[in-house]
Amino acid sequence: xxxxxxxxxxxxxxxxxxxxxxxxxxxxxxxxxxxxxxxxxxxxxxxxxxxxxxxxxxxxxxxxxxxxxxxxxxxxxxxxxxxxxxxxxxxxxxxxxxxxxxxxxxxxxxxxxxxxxxxxxxxxxxxxxxxxxxxxxxxxxxxxxxxxxxxxxxxxxxxxxxxxxxxxxxxxxxxxxxxxxxxxxxxxxxxxxxxxxxxxxxxxxxxxxxxxxxxxxxxxxxxxxxxxxxxxxxxxxxxxxxxxxxxxxxxxxxxxxxxxxxxxxxxxxxxxxxxxxxxxxxxxxxxxxxxxxxxxxxxxxxxxxxxxxxxxxxxxxxxxxxxxxxxxxxxxxxxxxxxxxxxxxxxxxxxxxxx
Amino acid sequence: xxxxxxxxxxxxxxxxxxxxxxxxxxxxxxxxxxxxxxxxxxxxxxxxxxxxxxxxxxxxxxxxxxxxxxxxxxxxxxxxxxxxxxxxxxxxxxxxxxxxxxxxxxxxxxxxxxxxxxxxxxxxxxxxxxxxxxxxxxxxxxxxxxxxxxxxxxxxxxxxxxxxxxxxxxxxxxxxxxxxxxxxxxxxxxxxxxxxxxxxxxxxxxxxxxxxxxxxxxxxxxxxxxxxxxxxxxxxxxxxxxxxxxxxxxxxxxxxxxxxxxxxxxxxxxxxxxxxxxxxxxxxxxxxxxxxxxxxxxxxxxxxxxxxxxxxxxxxxxxxxxxxxxxxxxxxxxxxxxxxxxxxxxxxxxxxxxxxxxxxxxxxxxxxxxxxxxxxxxxxxxxxxxxxxxxxxxxxxxxxxxxxxxxxxxxxxxxxxxxxxxxxxxxxxxxxxxxxxxxxxxxxxxxxxxxxxxxxxxxxxxxxxxxxxxxxxxxxxxxxxxxxxxxxxxxxxxxxxxxxxxxxxxxxxxxxxxxxxxxxxxxxxxxxxxxxxxxxxxxxxxxxxxxxxxxxxxxxxxxxxxxxxxxxxxxxxxxxxxxxxxxxxxxxxxxxxxxxxxxxxxx
Numbered sequence: 001x002x003x004x005x006x007x008x009x010x011x012x013x014x015x016x017x018x019x020x021x022x023x024x025x026x027x028x029x030x031x032x033x034x035x036x037x038x039x040x041x042x043x044x045x046x047x048x049x050x051x052x053x054x055x056x057x058x059x060x061x062x063x064x065x066x067x068x069x070x071x072x073x074x075x076x077x078x079x080x081x082x083x084x085x086x087x088x089x090x091x092x093x094x095x096x097x098x099x100x101x102x103x104x105x106x107x108x109x110x111x112x113x114x115x116x117x118x119x120x121x122x123x124x125x126x127x128x129x130x131x132x133x134x135x136x137x138x139x140x141x142x143x144x145x146x147x148x149x150x151x152x153x154x155x156x157x158x159x160x161x162x163x164x165x166x167x168x169x170x171x172x173x174x175x176x177x178x179x180x181x182x183x184x185x186x187x188x189x190x191x192x193x194x195x196x197x198x199x200x201x202x203x204x205x206x207x208x209x210x211x212x213x214x215x216x217x218x219x220x221x222x223x224x225x226x227x228x229x230x231x232x233x234x235x236x237x238x239x240x241x242x243x244x245x246x247x248x249x250x251x252x253x254x255x256x257x258x259x260x261x262x263x264x265x266x267x268x269x270x271x272x273x274x275x276x277x278x279x280x281x282x283x284x285x286x287x288x289x290x291x292x293x294x295x296x297x298x299x300x301x302x303x304x305x306x307x308x309x310x311x312x313x314x315x316x317x318x319x320x321x322x323x324x325x326x327x328x329x330x331x332x333x334x335x336x337x338x339x340x341x342x343x344x345x346x347x348x349x350x351x352x353x354x355x
Numbered sequence: 356x357x358x359x360x361x362x363x364x365x366x367x368x369x370x371x372x373x374x375x376x377x378x379x380x381x382x383x384x385x386x387x388x389x390x391x392x393x394x395x396x397x398x399x400x401x402x403x404x405x406x407x408x409x410x411x412x413x414x415x416x417x418x419x420x421x422x423x424x425x426x427x428x429x430x431x432x433x434x435x436x437x438x439x440x441x442x443x444x445x446x447x448x449x450x451x452x453x454x455x456x457x458x459x460x461x462x463x464x465x466x467x468x469x470x471x472x473x474x475x476x477x478x479x480x481x482x483x484x485x486x487x488x489x490x491x492x493x494x495x496x497x498x499x500x501x502x503x504x505x506x507x508x509x510x511x512x513x514x515x516x517x518x519x520x521x522x523x524x525x526x527x528x529x530x531x532x533x534x535x536x537x538x539x540x541x542x543x544x545x546x547x548x549x550x551x552x553x554x555x556x557x558x559x560x561x562x563x564x565x566x567x568x569x570x571x572x573x574x575x576x577x578x579x580x581x582x583x584x585x586x587x588x589x590x591x592x593x594x595x596x597x598x599x600x601x602x603x604x605x606x607x608x609x610x611x612x613x614x615x616x617x618x619x620x621x622x623x624x625x626x627x628x629x630x631x632x633x634x635x636x637x638x639x640x641x642x643x644x645x646x647x648x649x650x651x652x653x654x655x656x657x658x659x660x661x662x663x664x665x666x667x668x669x670x671x672x673x674x675x676x677x678x679x680x681x682x683x684x685x686x687x688x689x690x691x692x693x694x695x696x697x698x699x700x701x702x703x704x705x706x707x708x709x710x711x712x713x714x715x716x717x718x719x720x721x722x723x724x725x726x727x728x729x730x731x732x733x734x735x736x737x738x739x740x741x742x743x744x745x746x747x748x749x750x751x752x753x754x755x756x757x758x759x760x761x762x763x764x765x766x767x768x769x770x771x772x773x774x775x776x777x778x779x780x781x782x783x784x785x786x787x788x789x790x791x792x793x794x795x796x797x798x799x800x801x802x803x804x805x806x807x808x809x810x811x812x813x814x815x816x817x818x819x820x821x822x823x824x825x826x827x828x829x830x831x832x833x834x835x836x837x838x839x840x841x842x843x844x845x846x847x848x849x850x851x852x853x854x855x856x857x858x859x860x861x862x863x864x865x866x867x868x869x870x871x872x873x874x875x876x877x878x879x880x881x882x883x884x885x886x887x888x889x890x891x892x893x894x895x896x897x898x899x900x901x902x903x904x905x906x907x908x909x910x911x912x913x914x915x916x917x918x919x920x921x922x923x924x925x926x927x928x929x930x931x932x933x934x935x936x937x938x939x940x941x942x943x944x945x946x947x948x949x950x951x952x953x954x955x956x957x958x
Contacts, residue, residue: 204704205569234700235576237862237950276864336564336712340476344468346560348439 006048006100009107010041010183020045022119022179027318034292036285036315039304041114041183042104044150046121048097049178052154055094059174061087062158071167077160084158093147101150102143105182113139113185113252116149118156120178138215139185139258146182153180185252186314190273191216191302192226194282195321196233196290202324204296206239207231207283211274213264214249216300216316223261224248227273231283238279245269278303281313289318296321363818365397366448374809378450381414381803383421383769386447401446401453401819402831406910407652409890411450411810414769414803415746418537419652419739420445420452422544428457430548435478436470437552443831450810453819456831478553482722486550490733493546497738500539503532505749507756508784526781533749533777537770540742547734554727561716568705568713573950575861579922580698581720584687586728589923591646591659591736592897594639595666596683598632599673607632608674616663642737646895648875650916651735654747654766657875658740659895668879669898676901683901685923728919731894749773756780757793759800767800767807814937855939857932858912859952861921866957867904869943871936886947888939892917900924905947907935907954921949929954 003012013021013029021029025043032038053059065080065087092098108114117136135156137149156162157178166173192211197204210219210226218224224247230240246264253260274282282301290297300316307314337345366388371378379387388396412420428442441457459467478485512524558581565577602608607629610622620636623629640660648665649656659666676683698717702710750765758764758776765773776792783790870885872878875896881887883902890909894916900906903926908917911930921928927949929935935954939945944957 201571203569203571205572205701232573232576232862232950234697235573235579235862235950237573238864239573239859239950334709336709338712338715340472340479342564342712342716343475343556343560344438344471346563347437347556348464349563 004045004100004104006045006051006097007104008043008045009104010038010043013043017045019121020047020177020179022046022121022177022181023319024117024119024317025179025181026119028181028183030292031289031315031318034288036289037311037313038315039115039184039186040108041181042108043119044097044101044180044182046177046179048093048100048150049154049180051094051097052088052091052151056091058087058091062173066163066173069163069167071164074160074164077164077167081158081160081163084163085155088155088158089151091151093151098147101147101182105143105146108182108184110143111141113141113254113257114146115181115183115185116140116146116153117181117183118153118178119181120157120176136217138217139252139256141257150180150182154178183316186215186302186316187252187305188215188302189305189312190214190278191300191316192219194286194299194301195296196286196299197296197321197324198230199321199323202327205233207233207286209274209279209282209286211279211282212244212246212249213268213273214251215259216302217259218248218250218261220300229274229279231279233283233287236280236283236287238276241272243270243272246273274303278313285313285315289315293318293320296325298322361821363816363820365393366401366446366453366819367393367397369448369816369819371449372809372813374812375449375806378806378810381450381769381806382412382417382447386417386420386445388446388448396446397820399444399455399820400822401455403815403817404452404454404910405815406891406915407650408452409910410653410655411807412447412452413654413766413807415766415773416652416654417447418540418770419544420447422541423547423652424454426544426548427552429545430552434549435474435552436467437475437556438464438467438471448819449813449815450807451815454831458823475553475556478550479557479719479723482550486726489546489549493543493733493738496539496543496546497733497741500536500543500738500741500745503536503539503745505529505532505745505752507752508781524785526784529777529781533773536742536745540739543734543738543742547730550723550726551730554723557716557719557723558727561720564712564716565701568709569701572701573859573862575859575918575922575949576697576701578918579694580701580717581724582694582919582922583721583725583728584685584690584694584923586725587732588728588894588919589685589897590732591643591666591895592669593685594643595669595898596673598636598639599670599683600677601635602632602670602674603677605629605632608678611667611674612671616667619667645737645740646732647736647740648878648893648895650891650893651739651743654743654763656740656743658736658744660740661744672898672902690923736895753780757790759796761800764796764800767803768796814934817933854953854955855907855929855932855935857907857929857935857952857954858918859948859950860911860915860918860930861906861926861928861949863905863925863927864946864948864950865905865927866944866946869907869939869941869945870903871939871941873936886945888935888945890936891915892920894920896920897924900926905929905945905949907932907939907945907947909933909936 010028010032018026021043028038062084065083069076069080115138135153140146140149190211190213194209196207198206198208209229212219212224212226219226225244227244228242229238232239246269248261249264250259250261286299289299297318298321299318302314302316304312304314424443424445431437432441439459441459444455444457446453508525562577602611605628607623607626611619623632644659646659647656673683702713705713751762754762754764779790779792867884867886869888870881872889878899881899884904886905887903888907897920900920905927906917906921908930909932911917915930917928918930927947929947929949929952946955946957
C-alpha cells in the first residue's frame, strides 16, 4: 500500500516523511517505530496544507495582507494576522483533503475523542524554540469537528505572536508549512512532563518529572503546581520528591465532548499522584527517548486510566531540550592531575567540614 | 564558630553513668582524658568511633585498640609520609572510644610530598607483587599463632628434662607463648595497615574526580563502579550456600534441619552420602569458618569455627529455600553487568579528556580496592580469630587454676595484669602455695563486670568539642563518613520527631517492621522482611541479608560493612544515623529511603 499524500498514520511515518509531517508528528512517528507507546493517531501532512493554499489561492492573499506590515508595529501585525486567519477559516477544505482526513479519522473509530494539534515544520527545531505558539484542540469528536479543527490549526500559523516572531527572525511566512496531528485523547489519570536533565542546574545525571492529576495541560500552562520528582538517571532511583497541593485537574468529559477543569477533592490533593514504580517507568521512558534521539529531551507523558497497569504509560511528545543543550561549554580546558600527583592533590584538598 | 561555645561538650564535663563511677582505672593512663592535659584535649575535636567499638571495652580488649591506632598512625606518619595527615589520636571515655585525626602542620606538608611520591609510588607501582608477599606474611604469622598452645603446669617437671640437664621448668613456655601471641597479633596489625591507607587514598582520588564531574552523583554510585563482586569477605557465606545445595543434592538436608550441631552431624554421618557431605563441611571450615559475628576487635566475638551452631543456623534458612527452587547464590554476573553499565553511562557523559583521566583513576581504584575488602577476612576474621581462641584457652586454663570462676574472666584484666597473673600462677606453683589471685580476682572481676554493664547502659555522645575546619585523614572521611552533613545531623538530630537522617548508603525504598538488634546473638530473632536496625553490622551477618528488607545503622559511611553488603544484596541501607537503634523500637513500622538517607517512623 502506498503512503497517503494527505494523511499518514503515526506507524507509517518514516524519516523520509519528516519534512511533511512537522516536528511533533515526526517525533510521534519515531517513537511509534521505536516501540515507545504513544496514543494512536495520524498526521495531516503539509501537502494537505499546501493543497489548501493552492486550491483557494490563499498564498497570494496571505502575501498581500503581510505586505507593508511593520514588525515593530504590533497593531499592524495584529490586523494582518487576524485577516489571514479569517480568510483561512472561511474556506472549505479541498474535497480530496477532507476525504482523506475523514477516512483516517474513521479508522480510529467513529466518535473517538481526539486531540488535534499543530505540528509546524519549524516549530520544534532545536534552535528555534517557539513551541506552544500554535493551537491545540482537545476532546474533538466526529469527522466534521476534526476537519474544522485541522483548519483552525492551519489558521493558528498566523497568530499575532507567530507572525511577529517570523517577521523579527526573518523567517519566510510562506515557507513555514504546517502539518497537523490527530491523536486519540488520552484518558489521563495523571500526566505531566519529564526532562532528562535538571532544568535548574543542567545536571545531566538527573531526570526531573512534574506530575499532576488529569491531563497535562494544566502542568504545562502552570495553572497547577505539580508534584516534582527527581530521579538519578543511572541508578534509576527516586532521590527527591516534592509533593504539592494539586487543587485542580483537567479531565475529559465524554458527554460534553470536552475537557473540563474541576476541583480535586481534598483526599487526593496533597498525596503523591504517581507511585514510585510509575515514577521509575516515566524516567525509564525519558531515558530511552534521550538515548534514541542522542540529546537531552523534554517529554510529555500521561498515564491512561483505561489501560492495564504496565501498559498505561504513554509518551505524548518528545522534543530536544533547548536551554542547556545550547549553552556553550566552558571555554577554558580543564586540567586534571593524574597518577601520583592526583592522589597528592586529593589528599591535600580533602573534604572541607563546615564549622 | 565561637570557640567559647563548642558544639559538643568537653570530655571533662561528661558525667559517668550511674554505677560506673571509677571506670577510669579499667583503662591505661594514656587512653584517658587527663585533667593535666585538659587544655590540649579540649582544643581537639573527638568523634566517637562506635562503628568499630560499639560497646564499652573490656580491659583486655584495649589491646587491639592500642594496636589498631598505633599501626594506622605509623603508615601515615612514618612509612608513607601521607602529606597532610598523621595518625589518629584516641581516648576512652565512659568505656567508648573517641578519635581525633592529627593533621600535619601546613608548613611541613610540602616537604613530605617527595617522600610520599617515592614510598607510596613504589607500592602503587608494584601492587600485586607486594600484595602476594603480604598474603604470605600474614599467612605465616597466622600459622605461627595457630601453632601456639597453653598447657597447665604439670605436677613435676618432665623426667627427660631432668635427665638432659635442661635446668628450666615449664613456666618459660607459658610466659613466652603469651608474649609470642601478643607479638604476632601486633605484627598482624601492622600488616593490616600496610596497604589499607593507600587503597583509600586511590579510591578518594577517584571519588573526588567523579564528584567534580558530577557534583550530585550519589556516593553509592561511585562505590558501585569500584566495588568488586568476588571479595573474599563473601566466601564464607558462599560456602554455606554451596553446602546447603550439596546437602539437598546428597539427600542429607533433612538430617541437618533439627537438633544440636552434634546431633545433626551424627544424623548426617549415618546416611549413605553423609561422609561425602561431611568431608565438604570440614573442608569449607578451613579457612572460611574463621569468620566472626562481630568485627574481631572484642574478646566476646563469636567465630563460626568455635560456634558451629551459627553457620548451621544460617544453613537451616538456606536449605528450605534451595528446596523451593530459589536461587540463593549471589547474582555475580548481574552485579558485574550492572557495574559495567553504571560505569559506562557516567563515562559517556564526560568529555574525551575527562574520560581518559577517569579510566586511569578507575583502573587504579579497581586494582587497589579489593585489598580494602579482602584484608578484613585475612586479618579481622582469620588471624584475630586465632588470637582470641588462644587467649580464651589461656583464660580457661587460669580459670581452672582458680583465678576466676568464669572461663572469660581474663578479659576483665588488662594485658599487663595478665602478666602479673601468669607470674602469680607460676610463682605459687613453684613455691607450693595457693596463688594469691584466687583470693583477689573473682570479686574484682565481678566488680568490673558491673562497671561495664553500667557503662553500656548509656549511648555515648557522638562527639566532643568543636569540629575542625578541615578533616584530611582519609579514614575519617571514608570509613566514618565524618563530613559537615554528618556533624550537622548529630547536632540537629534530636529535632526531627518522626524520622532520622543518615547516609544514603544503598539505593531503594522499603517499608516494613523494625527489628532492633544490639548484639549478633540476637540475629536469629530476625523475621523475613523485617528492617534490621542495629548500631553496626559485620560482614559475617551476610546470611541474614537474604531475608531482611533493609538495614539501618547508627554509624558507618559509604564503605562501611553494612553499606557494602546491602549494595551487594540490592537492599536499601541508611547508615550513620547516629542513634537509630536507640530511637527505634522493635515492632515500629518504618520507611527506609536508601536514596535520600531518610528513615521515617510511620507509627
